Amino acid sequence: MDGVRGHALLLPFPAQGHITPLMQLANILISNHIVVTFVNTDFLEKRLNHTFTHYLRFESFPDGLPPDHVRTLKLPELCESLQKHAPFHVHNIVEKIEQSVHVPPLTIIIADGVFSFTQQIADKFGVPRVAFWTTSACGFSAYYYMPLLIHHGYIPLKDDRDRYKNDVITCIPEMEALRVKDLPSFLTVTDAEDYMFQYLLREAQNTHPASLVLLNTFQELEGPLLSDLNSKFGNKVLSIGPLLLSSAGFGDAIAGTNSSIWNEEKSCLEWLEKQKESSVIYVCFGSITVLSDEELVEFAWGLEASNQPFLWAIRPDLVQGSRAVLPDEFVEKTKERSFFVSWAPQSKVLSHPSVGGFLTHSGWNSTLESISSGVPMICWPFFAEQPTNRRFVDDVWKVGYEMRENVVREEVEVLVRKLMNLEDNQGREMRVRLKKYKDKAITSVKEGGASYKNMQEVLKQMQMKTGN
Ligand code: UDP
Numbered sequence: 001m002d003g004v005r006g007h008a009l010l011l012p013f014p015a016q017g018h019i020t021p022l023m024q025l026a027n028i029l030i031s032n033h034i035v036v037t038f039v040n041t042d043f044l045e046k047r048l049n050h051t052f053t054h055y056l057r058f059e060s061f062p063d064g065l066p067p068d069h070v071r072t073l074k075l076p077e078l079c080e081s082l083q084k085h086a087p088f089h090v091h092n093i094v095e096k097i098e099q100s101v102h103v104p105p106l107t108i109i110i111a112d113g114v115f116s117f118t119q120q121i122a123d124k125f126g127v128p129r130v131a132f133w134t135t136s137a138c139g140f141s142a143y144y145y146m147p148l149l150i151h152h153g154y155i156p157l158k159d160d161r162d163r164y165k166n167d168v169i170t171c172i173p174e175m176e177a178l179r180v181k182d183l184p185s186f187l188t189v190t191d192a193e194d195y196m197f198q199y200l201l202r203e204a205q206n207t208h209p210a211s212l213v214l215l216n217t218f219q220e221l222e223g224p225l226l227s228d229l230n231s232k233f234g235n236k237v238l239s240i241g242p243l244l245l246s247s248a249g250f251g252d253a254i255a256g257t258n259s260s261i262w263n264e265e266k267s268c269l270e271w272l273e274k275q276k277e278s279s280v281i282y283v284c285f286g287s288i289t290v291l292s293d294e295e296l297v298e299f300a301w302g303l304e305a306s307n308q309p310f311l312w313a314i315r316p317d318l319v320q321g322s323r324a325v326l327p328d329e330f331v332e333k334t335k336e337r338s339f340f341v342s343w344a345p346q347s348k349v350l351s352h353p354s355v356g357g358f359l360t361h362s363g364w365n366s367t368l369e370s371i372s373s374g375v376p377m378i379c380w381p382f383f384a385e386q387p388t389n390r391r392f393v394d395d396v397w398k399v400g401y402e403m404r405e406n407v408v409r410e411e412v413e414v415l416v417r418k419l420m421n422l423e424d425n426q427g428r429e430m431r432v433r434l435k436k437y438k439d440k441a442i443t444s445v446k447e448g449g450a451s452y453k454n455m456q457e458v459l460k461q462m463q464m465k466t467g468n
Contacts, residue, residue, distance in 0.1 A: 003033050004464075014040060014044045018112055019048075022132065023254060028250045034055075036057065037097060039059045045060035056257065063078065064082070073288070076195040111132065131212070138396075141174070141225050142184050147205070148171050155188065156189050156192045167180045169183070173228040183387065186199075210236070212236050212458065215237065215240070216243050216365075218241050218242060219451070240455050245372055266345055269349070277353050280355050286366055288382070289318070292320055299409075313340075313344040314340060356420055362379045362386040373438065376399055376434060377393055378400060378401050379401065399434050
């Protein structure tokens, strides 16, 4: 293949929030003449149904779980099975590439931060391993500083979480205002042998040998945290985000490639066209969150009482153990000002002028997409490092409100009304701050910006030695 400058193997953790940023990265690499081999589990590859191009290849491997396993809904089992099975299969995929005369030799392995097993494979084949943590810098710091948190006795919790949840943690650099309840959920367990606790503890420390550590964030948002991490990692930590924006700036080499696990329902964009500017609250809890029936109903009646138009993405598996069923009376009462989809084209929704607020579970991609579009948030985190993101949104960046864990319709109503009230002073200040962050995000990925420069560094690392 003429003009090929390198060959990157990209290995995301098999979940939507990990596939999306790695696919955006693939777009940038391909636009820079790097061949990409994108590796999925068989389970996801079947759902994504990819087609090959000259520059974009797909490989997949079995995750070791039966077809009817709920996977991300039982995360420890998925992680454990991947730890057991993935090293063997990924090794074989790399070996196959290295032996092939039809594809260029690998010049880099970019694997999810939680797949440190790739270090051994990279070392064996003499290729650098890059660790891509798809979390925020604050989320990664919380995982990275687990040994310190253990040393100071914060985690594992001695007993009931409720007793300690408001204790303030003072030992993590650049995160002085964190409360115990803001730590990633995997950390606030009472059992030191808990699978996810041990897994994250190990994986975060195993990031050290990586050649580079990539984070989908930007300097102007998480600068102090990035500096601190760089002091620990010998300046190997590069912020390259928001990838949503940088990827868009590189054209669309992955057009036609499906990177959504569910089918996007674009009809909501037509509905948004008919709504007033900044009038719609978009409600979506990402790809993994599950609600109880009661929580779904409380959110519904809170939205009804807020009197605000809303667009609600309700995945078929959003409610635990059953299909989400909204009360008929609620559907009837809100039919003039509501739109429901099972999966939204989220980044397009958030950048639509009719959308004025986002009720979110604070997943990192959702948070970054909201900031990149200048949309303020109501945060109701579900698990992982979402509570940490929530804390930064509410308390550090001040671009959203925290909602209590226990969903009650009155609080949903009050927060939605407050967020969507364009006359509210706190909200107005939030929108001014968001505009600044959005502009800085755009500048960061443009030529001369910090994320752009970092991306050039990543590209340099994966060029073939021959320089062709
Ligand atoms: N997403 C989407 N449509 C939906 C729900 C989610 O496109 O209806 C996308 C969203 O834009 C984001 C990703 O799925 O890029 C979810 O990632 P996030 O980190 O926010 O949360 P997770 O799903 O990992 O909990």
